[in-house]
Amino acid sequence: DTAVSQTPKYLVTQMGNDKSIKCEQNLGHDTMYWYKQDSKKFLKIMFSYNNKELIINETVPNRFSPKSPDKAHLNLHINSLELGDSAVYFCASSHNAGREKLFFGSGTQLSVL
Amino acid sequence: DQQVKQNSPSLSVQEGRISILNCDYTNSMFDYFLWYKKYPAEGPTFLISISSIKDKNEDGRFTVFLNKSAKHLSLHIVPSQPGDSAVYFCAASHGSSNTGKLIFGQGTTLQVKP
Secondary structure, three states: OOOEEEEOOEEEEOOOOOEEEEEEEOOOOOEEEEEEEOOOOOEEEEEEEEOOEEEEEOOOOOOEEEEEEEOOEEEEEEOOOOHHHOEEEEEEEEOOOOOOOOEEOOOEEEEEO | OOOEEOOOOEEEEEOOOOEEEEEEEOOOOOOEEEEEEEOOOOOOEEEEEEEOOOOEEEEOOEEEEEEOOOOEEEEEEOOOOHHHOEEEEEEEEOHHHOOOOOEEOOOEEEEEEO
């Protein structure tokens, strides 16, 4: 029973398209995150939600819009995809927004052609 | 501005020997540090953590050492096993942020040879 699951695992699409990545956690955590791992392998935070409220938005283009319908879900919608958006996107959750370890999903490999 | 750095992209050790992975940070506000392990096509998984009030934390074969004055931490794996072959990420946060945000290093690929 996967703790943090995200879909799809692979996403190949054309420039200019709009796509969504879904994430669900069954750990009962209050806080969820989106991280991006770029071609240089750095893992960088994009967004964080605590109890459905946005608490981190790290200078991400507004083409990226996270949505948290409830505490267990955090989806990422990307408009007008660009070549530079190609990366691995990881969803994660933690018990709360304090000093906590994160539990990660298995990642979504996004390739923009 | 990379606040957490892992300067060794890769490390190769023999099975049974010690693996030492290093991490440096620049932000003196960081007070909580974690190590994550990542296998290909999987997400990072938590390995061990240490608070800045300690200088050592041990969990089985894994020990993390923190040197605050040098802004340096290291992960020791003893003895190393082939199943330890993975990418290891160092991460840091400052508790006062109350956001849960972790700053990650770029990872070190460990290969343990049988």
